[in-house]
Amino acid sequence: MTNTLHISIAAQSDNLGDVEIRRQLIEQFLQRGYHLVVFTGNMPQTYIDAFRLPSGAKVVSNPLAFQASVLRNALLGRASLAYAPGPHVLTDSPKALAKAAAVLGLCAFVRLRGGSLSVIGRSLRGTGRLSIGLERALSAMATSYAMRDTASAPVLGRSADVMPDMAFMRNASVDNSVAGQRDIVALSFRSDRAVNLDGLVSLIEASQARGLKPVFITQVRRDDEVHAELSKILGIDAVLWENRTHSEQEEVIEHYYSRSHAVVSNRLHSLLFGVAHQAFPVALHEENHNKIPTTLKPWVDFDSLVLDDPDFAFLSRTESDRKVLSDSAKAAGTVLGKYISSKVPDHS
Known part of the structure; x- marks a missing residue:
């Protein structure tokens, strides 16, 4: 039956x-x-x-x-x-x-x-x-x-x-068999938490010094406002949701994640969407918020970024590191x- x-x-x-x-x-x-x-x-x-x-x-x-x-x-x-x-x-x-x-x-x-x-x-x-x-x-x-x-x-x-x-x-549903250019550092931040602006400037400068282009990516529509504001202040691009449908926005951000060296975010699923495209997950360290580390840590390695005292070692991660990430994610x-x-x- x-x-x-x-x-x-x-x-x-x-x-x-x-x-x-x-x-x-x-x-x-x-x-x-x-x-x-x-x-x-x-x-x-x-x-x-x-x-x-x-x-x-x-x-x-x-x-x-x-x-x-x-x-x-x-x-x-x-x-x-x-x-x-x-x-x-x-x-x-x-x-x-x-x-x-x-x-x-x-x-x-x-x-x-x-x-x-x-x-x-x-x-x-x-x-x-x-x-x-x-x-x-x-x-x-x-x-x-x-x-x-x-x-x-x-x-x-x-x-x-x-x-x-x-x-x-x-x-399992993402095809990473044809590796394209990875020239982006995707940034996706919650609208309900403040981000250290000086640390963010340092991240942008360090990324650009390595030939990478920082881009704000909206995966949760309510984050559009903060991404638009930060984009204007910092002079970098933002992929906003605006009037797109859910399916249209998903298709757009998939394109950017597939080109991302890393995803820097305090949103769990921004990191996991990036992981599906073999982009290194970089979680913003936030006191009293353990959602991301307690979900990712058993399965994949990730960087924890403290914007008050940043370490940008993840910008230098290699393709062999990416293979380890991919294998771990598939195993999970x-x-x-x-x-x-x-x-x-x-x-x-």
Whole structure:
């Protein structure tokens, strides 16, 4: 009997990283023969289009209709559920607790009817005692439960599988067999955190001295404003999102990442999009923010750049270093693929 995967893709609609990790997880189920019911909520059409869903997928924007589909297919013994990958903050606000409890009840019904429950690529933060209890119940109920970072299990207060971020699967779909000119240092910064301007000037000058062209790259639309401002102040190019669709912007930034020697960013998926093109990941070091190191460190080496006291050794990395990066990234994708194969029933 063909099984039906139910998954929500409602997320930050201006973030290509959110698209990528959900798209990669969905693809794993499609490869294993699942039908698809996708909850979109109020996501814009260009966001939905970026998922390139198969023609047979059922797209549902109403939450009650989505829940009804889960219950109906569960009664027939053919429902599976997957939590969308990405960060989840455990808070004890009444709204958060009510939502978590309701979804947990839906999960329990699916499991009682023999369906699978996949929680892969989750990242936990927060200290809500009741929310942590509900999350522990979810982990016990799930047929697969894997965090994407090493910081989540301590939040949960118990051991959990740690697997590469879903974006590592992107490496398999990118063709790097024909190496082009690598003349760019891609810069992609969060709009909600200040960047040391003097250190950034030093980075730009050091890059240019090595014949590399620094370029701001917008992968999250809300970062356009800060990139445009910094571009004007520093006199370098910026690849802004502006009025492009999600798919158009993804195609544009892919071109720039394929030409990048390195990607310097405090956004995890800017680094991982670059890694897919064998661009060296350079994470801005930020106190009290451990998302990037706890996600990347188990799988690929990366540079940590402190703009207050910068070290630009990454600008001198060689093609042999790039081969090591590529092999490590591919190995991470293989590890994740094997884990999914061991946990997700095949209905193809």
